Amino acid sequence: MVRLLRPFGRAVTYTRWLHLFIAVVAPSLLLFVREVWWIWLIAAAALVPAGLVPAVRVVEGLQARLLLTGHRHDSESTGIVVAPSASWSDRGRLVLWLEARLLLGYVTLTVSAQLIFAMVDLAAAPFEHDTEQSGPFVLAGHAWWHMLLVPMFLLALGVTVLAAGHLITALALRLLGPSPAERLAALEERTEHLLERTRIARELHDSIGHALTVAVVQAGAARAAGDPAFTGRALAAIEETGRAALEDLERVLGVLRESERPVSSRPTLTDADRLLESARAAGTKVDVEMTGPLDTVPGPVSREGYRILQESLTNVLRHGGSVPARVRIAVADGMLTLDVRNPLTADIPGPGRGSGLRGVRERAALLGGHALTGPADGDWQVHVELPVS
Structure with a gap:
């Protein structure tokens, strides 16, 4: 009742x-x-x-x-x-x-x-x-x-x-x-919102993950070395990497606070030297080869390429330690090619482990490209091709 x-x-x-x-x-x-x-x-x-x-x-x-x-x-x-x-x-x-x-x-x-x-x-x-x-x-x-x-x-x-x-x-x-058109517009808006949330999550994962990895590697190397001079260099590298991570964190939080804030302030491949120096400071010998006009790569592609390179170098430091790494960045025939290799070690990121490699593949797919990750000719390889046209 x-x-x-x-x-x-x-x-x-x-x-x-x-x-x-x-x-x-x-x-x-x-x-x-x-x-x-x-x-x-x-x-x-x-x-x-x-x-x-x-x-x-x-x-x-x-x-x-x-x-x-x-x-x-x-x-x-x-x-x-x-x-x-x-x-x-x-x-x-x-x-x-x-x-x-x-x-x-x-x-x-x-x-x-x-x-x-x-x-x-x-x-x-x-x-x-x-x-x-x-x-x-x-x-x-x-x-x-x-x-x-x-x-x-x-x-x-x-x-x-x-x-x-x-x-x-x-x-x-x-x-x-x-109406059907309004439903489609609402669906597109929701999709954009979800993609933006996913992008922000990747930004935090790549930036903070890289900084923490460098800090852990540097701290471990400094403790093992027992050399005051080396310890000073390690602390300087940790400080620089941490400062860069804080800048990235502030940038991401700024996007969250201000929806109209432009994303052009995010780092691009033209800022790759910062990543390479950070990896070298952590003890990794990085051999770099860059060909083609990087400054002509469109902003979205260049920004995502930077994050892919960051995640690749983070994996080298996390799983390979101080092993040498070869980085090849090329722009030719309407494609941006990123290739990062390092010798295989016992700690190999297998399929499905972590979200970093999955994020690399997702970034590449969203830009219409593709990514290959895994063992290749005795090395661990991250090979990404992104269209720039």
């Missing part, structure tokens, strides 16, 4: 009823001036040009969200669009909405009024009071037992209110909901 009565305790049940009555206020007032049936036809005809006005969709959407969903942040509220009509399809659906709301409002108003008049008549029957009302629900004559029918008519009124409210809400979701 409590479950059945619960909808009648929700404010949205009655605001939906009010929403239907608002649709028929103007025609109902005209009926008091002149009671003719064709007033409803005039009202229906006037809604057609109104529905063709793009701004009307905003008004109807706001009203529907306020009265039909009660400002809830669920699928019902978000399923009603508050935006001007962008196409003739949107305008056509808006006209159908206005006509359907008028028709359902007329039916709901008529049935509700007749049920209320009937209850008043039934309640007055034992006192032999003539309410002078007429309609399909008003009983003729006066009898004391008529009063016993009031709960039944009250239940019918409640069912009418609930049914009309659910129906008008379903129509709003259908006719005031997003």
Whole structure:
């Protein structure tokens, strides 16, 4: 019983009823001036040009969200669009909405009024009071037992209110909901948001992971060496790497705080010397060969290439230690090629271990390129090719 009565305790049940009555206020007032049936036809005809006005969709959407969903942040509220009509399809659906709301409002108003008049008549029957009302629900004559029918008519009124409210809400979701183009735009926006979150996660993983790896390697080497001069150089390298990591962290946090902040401030392959010097300071012998005009590589490709190189060198330090590494960066024939090799060691990152190599492959795939990682000719290889056109 409590479950059945619960909808009648929700404010949205009655605001939906009010929403239907608002649709028929103007025609109902005209009926008091002149009671003719064709007033409803005039009202229906006037809604057609109104529905063709793009701004009307905003008004109807706001009203529907306020009265039909009660400002809830669920699928019902978000399923009603508050935006001007962008196409003739949107305008056509808006006209159908206005006509359907008028028709359902007329039916709901008529049935509700007749049920209320009937209850008043039934309640007055034992006192032999003539309410002078007429309609399909008003009983003729006066009898004391008529009063016993009031709960039944009250239940019918409640069912009418609930049914009309659910129906008008379903129509709003259908006719005031997003068009296919708006759904596609929303999906693209969500995809961009998810990609941005993934990119930020990669930025933090690559930058902070590289800095921590360098710090751990340098600290371990300094402790093992026991040389004050070497320890000083190691601490300087840790300080420089940590400062660079803090700059990267501040940059990423700046993107999170300011959505309009340009991403051009992120490092590119033209800043690769910083990575190479950091790896050399950690004890890795890096042999570098750069060919082609790196400064002509588009910003997004160059920035992602920098992160791929950073992750590759981090893996060399983490799994290879002070083994020599060969880095080849080439720009030719519309492709950017990155190749990082180091001798295989016992600590080999197997398939699926960690997120670094997976991130390298994902970065390459997002830019339309491809990446190969794994053993090759006695070396561990990270080979990436990215289109630059």
